[in-house]
Amino acid sequence: MQTISIFGCGWLGEPLAEYLLSKGFTIKGSTTTVDKIASLKEKGITPYLMRLDNLSEADFSFFDTDILIVNIPSKDYIGFKSLTNIIEGSNIKKVLFVSSTSVYKDNNSLIFEHTLDSYSDSPLLEIEDLFTAIQKVDTTILRFGGLFGGRRKPGNFFSAGYKVSQPDAHVNMIHLDDCIEIIYQIIDKNSWNQTYNACADLHPTKRMFYTKATEIVGKPAPNFIENEPISFKIISNDKIKKSLNYKFKHEDIIEALEL
Numbered sequence: 001m002q003t004i005s006i007f008g009c010g011w012l013g014e015p016l017a018e019y020l021l022s023k024g025f026t027i028k029g030s031t032t033t034v035d036k037i038a039s040l041k042e043k044g045i046t047p048y049l050m051r052l053d054n055l056s057e058a059d060f061s062f063f064d065t066d067i068l069i070v071n072i073p074s075k076d077y078i079g080f081k082s083l084t085n086i087i088e089g090s091n092i093k094k095v096l097f098v099s100s101t102s103v104y105k106d107n108n109s110l111i112f113e114h115t116l117d118s119y120s121d122s123p124l125l126e127i128e129d130l131f132t133a134i135q136k137v138d139t140t141i142l143r144f145g146g147l148f149g150g151r152r153k154p155g156n157f158f159s160a161g162y163k164v165s166q167p168d169a170h171v172n173m174i175h176l177d178d179c180i181e182i183i184y185q186i187i188d189k190n191s192w193n194q195t196y197n198a199c200a201d202l203h204p205t206k207r208m209f210y211t212k213a214t215e216i217v218g219k220p221a222p223n224f225i226e227n228e229p230i231s232f233k234i235i236s237n238d239k240i241k242k243s244l245n246y247k248f249k250h251e252d253i254i255e256a257l258e259l
Contacts, residue, residue, distance in 0.1 A: 001025055004187070005062050007050070007083075008071035009040060011152055012098070016069070016180050017045045023184065028062055052079035055086060063090040067187060070131070071098045075123045077130075084130045087137060094192055095139045096183065097131045099124050101172055101197060103143060106231040113143075113195045113239055128195075138192035142183065145199030145235055149176030149250075149259065154210065155217035167207035167224035169232035172199040175250040175259070185244045196240040201251040203234050212254050 001024045006013045009029040017027045021044050029040050030050040040047035048062045052072055063086055070083070087095060104111050105120040119125060131139045148154045154173075158164070182198050185191070211221045240246055250256035 002066040003028065003064075004067045004069060005065040006030065006069045006071060007052075007062075008073075009036070009045070009047075010071070010073075011150065012147070012176065012179055013069070013071045014040070014043075014045075015150065015176065016071070016183060018043055019180050019184065020187075021045070023188075028065060030062060052076055052083065055079070055082045058086075060086070060090075063087070063092060065092060067094045067096070068092050069096045069098070069183065075127065077123060077127060080127045080130050084134055088134055092137060095131055095134070095137050096186060097128060097139060097141050099128055099141050099143045101143045101145045101199060101233075101235045103128070104233055104235070106169075106233045108230070108232055110234045110236050111197075112236045113197055118233070140186055140192050141195040142186070143195070143197050143235075144179060145172035145174045145197075147176070147179065148173055148253075149179075149256070152176070153213070153217055154257065155213035155215070155219055158210070158214065158219075158222045160220070161223060163223045163225050164206055164210060165225045166228050166230055166232070167226070168205050169230050170203040170234050171206055171209050171253075172203060172233065172235040173209070173253045174199045175253065175256045177249045181249060182240065182244070182246065185246055189244055191243060194243065196243070197235050197237055198240055199235045199237055200248055200253045200256075201237065202253060204254055209254060209257075213257050216257050 003026040005028040029045040030048045037047045050058045103122045104118045
């Protein structure tokens with residue numbers, strides 16, 4: 001069975017590692033926290049202490065792997081440049097880079113992966129280019145919408161008195177369960193050299209979503225700033241559903257808040 005290295009065993013990476021273990025893969029996982037080494041090992045994950053901004057001190061056996069999943073919530077271009085240089089010098093054949101739909105600007109329209117004129121000035125675009133430019137590696141870019149599920153409760157995103165702008169703008173969210181299953185399906189179906197958007201089918205307004213989210217955790221609804229011009233984007237997930245024949249586990253994100 002193949003070996004998969006997961007760079008970043010946090011909110012997504014750790015449960016992803018456990019799921020891939022259950023599918024029979026050998027898993028290596030990185031963390032920046034010394035205290036987490038033992039818990040990863042107990043779960044059957046070979047642990048590595050590693051920081052993106054200090055890869056010169058990394059144990060390079062982490063990169064002795066068939067597939068590398070890069071799941072680091074960072075915009076450190078220099079760090080990612082160092083990482084891609086390491087990949088170029090390794091035997092890695094496939095890379096999955098977890099990105100974000102924040103690479104698209106709000107243009108009050110439906111956005112597809114090929115809608116190039118909708119790109120924002122996000123530094124993530126330059127980081128994505130670092131990975132797709134590696135000639136000998138098959139790289140897939142996975143752009144997730146807003147992340148929730150597990151211990152990440154959207155109702156806890158706001159402190160008391162927080163004001164939410166444009167409450168009637170649409171949201172683009174995805175549940176942890178779908179994040180994990182989509183990554184597995186990309187690997188299982190060898191869907192490489194692709195760029196995918198990944199967010200749930202339904203796009204309620206901020207007002208609807210965050211009112212329900214705060215209610216569930218027992219907090220008052222955030223304060224909404226009314227009468228602002230609406231600026232939003234609706235991210236299409238058509239490509240990933242068709243390419244992977246994928247049906248979202250949580251199409252309705254408001255219902256998924258109850259989990």
